[in-house]
Amino acid sequence: MSRRLPGAGGGRTGIRQVADLAGVGIASVSRVLSGQPGASPQLTERVLAAARQLGYAPNALAQNLRRRTTRSIGFVGSDIRNPLLSSIVGGAEAVLSAAGYSVLLTNSGGVPDLDARRIEVLLQRQVDGLILLPASEGDPATLAALRGTDVPIVVIDRILPVDVNACYVFSDHRAGVGDATRHLLLQGHRRIGLAVAEGVRPSRERILAVEDAYRGLDLVADILVELGALSTERGENAMEAFLDRADPPSAIILGGNQLLEGALNVVRRRGLRLGKDISLVCCDDLPLSRLYDPPIATVMRDTSLLGQRAAEMLLEQLAHPHPIEPIVLPTWFIVRASCGKPT
């Protein structure tokens, strides 16, 4: 029994209305509008006219349910407010939307448990794929959620257990931090402080890079590591921890731009001269890093590209799932005046 009211305001305009107005079957409407071959010019014409007249747009929900694909992907990150993440998201969104995909964005705020929940929601929503930059690499709930699905997963700068079946896009943190460390060592620094996040790949790589650099110059590694979150406060704490030691490092590498502001606060507060009393290198850029006085030496990378590559990799997997080698994108060190010789 049809419950469509006659005239305006009755039912929403669906494929049925278009078919009626054009005087054809709904199958034909579907075919024409989805550009499938095998419709006569005049039928095509009639359908198009009717659709235009009604301002018809297909209900993606129904299409998706039927087609068993949503052309949407889920992005799971910790905090979009972080310029790093937003740049990655921006890069990924550009590629994905150009390919006709929509991005479902979730923010866990760094709470692992939320990561898991958000992933479950995304999977319920039948996303076709996932791009992940989780706060932690080992959260059981997150891993369980991930193991329960078949959709392609691309992970950025994290390593998940093999049974999760993900693809990877990494930054070559070793290159940039290695160069930075070598520079510091050649300047004469012998004890280096390293403040990094806990339990994620970039931190491990950075620590290894520093160690390697010592070794490469036949020096005995003398490294102080501060593990913790990535935040302004943490930047302050770590910096103070380094400087309060009886044997403070003469150079410090910050494993994240979120730490920079805090670290600089401490430097100022203590009246230290950057590049003289203490040398500083920051991983990842900030808009004014280059213009700071003195300019902040930085380990750079193209974060937008990181997102783009992740998206491309996902699209590839969507088209044709297959095991694939991780992509490794470059980082590079830019010497600036925040690094100087030790006193």
Place this chain on the structure above:
Amino acid sequence: MSRRLPGAGGGRTGIRQVADLAGVGIASVSRVLSGQPGASPQLTERVLAAARQLGYAPNALAQNLRRRTTRSIGFVGSDIRNPLLSSIVGGAEAVLSAAGYSVLLTNSGGVPDLDARRIEVLLQRQVDGLILLPASEGDPATLAALRGTDVPIVVIDRILPVDVNACYVFSDHRAGVGDATRHLLLQGHRRIGLAVAEGVRPSRERILAVEDAYRGLDLVADILVELGALSTERGENAMEAFLDRADPPSAIILGGNQLLEGALNVVRRRGLRLGKDISLVCCDDLPLSRLYDPPIATVMRDTSLLGQRAAEMLLEQLAHPHPIEPIVLPTWFIVRASCGKPT
């Protein structure tokens, strides 16, 4: 042992499988899992057990199609890479996901035509509502797309024609810029350069605020306005345009943090001393603005709050559509050393 092997058992686990395993009808499964009253304890128990055993999660697509609501909202912005936008998105996402909504994020890159397309896509995807921060206020395609829908729309810092039927969250740009201008005038500045984006509410408000400030002090307004995009290059151009004049302004207000880096480049290149040779105020913060030498005087606002309020307003409209007054959130001026007396 709840994980199903791929391919095992034939069909994906749907409500049907749960019903069969529990030996009940699918209607009962639906009722139990959506927490509707009127199911006996033992039925509930059986269904829950079966669902758990199969690792069943309802297909949100099917639910949404049937319920005619998706619990998703679309966010349309120009560039998520802009810290301002990412902070707004972050605030909105937090509120929305806490309320059970997902966010579909789109980035137009500032191309008005893309704004329109993205909105159409979101509407096809049946989002329940829209949060907009469009690049332009007057793009015909965008407005047409917006007029074609009934979903609640919340617009941030833009004004759309009344026939679009949107709700608004504004920043009180006049307060902050007014205070900044008064400060500059009281310092003795008489000619002020203002670099703002073209054709959007914040720019109009800022111009008015500057004019009002002159008037309030019984001064004849002497304002130079540079209209354009918001980018580093534009910051350079605008700054050069101001400084190249025969009668350059002694103080400059930048209507967007995207302009700051470019403006500072020019200041440096020309060897000008900020706060002495030229005074500078920037609208919206950057992580290192406060630590710059000299610190950058800034018109502040809580951008995350902007996103939160927008989200809350949308949720309100979702629950109960009704005309509602715009929300206006504060901005405030923070004097810093980049402002000084004119020479």
Place this chain on the structure above:
DNA sequence: TTGAAAGCGCTACCAC
């Protein structure tokens, strides 16, 4: 209390 069945709006198969 429970279940069968009618769709939600669409695609794709199959017959004409």
Place this chain on the structure above:
DNA sequence: GTGGTAGCGCTTTCAA
């Protein structure tokens, strides 16, 4: 070529 029609997986009457 074209148009019925059977579902996609779910919710929600309605009847039992």
